Amino acid sequence: MRIQCPFCGERDLSEFVYHGDAGVVRPDPHAADAPARFFDEVYLRSNPAGPHEELWYHGSGCRSWLRVRRNTRTHEILSVAFANAGFARMGME
């Protein structure tokens, strides 16, 4: 599998580290039900068959965090973007 890094260009999978589901949101630690929410965040993950948003780190390259949309059935890379572009939209820059 090869990933098209927006900064470095197309690179081999061995240069990247998978960091999981990009859709997981860290719960508010001050919420009344915080323990249950943290349990869900850590242990209850979906296992989608098809397109999935994932976080990847280009550790052997530009060290960028990437948001990769990948088909988990075929490993086809559907899109790649810098992960902080998404955080900027959420006001977390």
Ligand SMILES: [Zn+2]
């Ligand atoms: Zn890169």
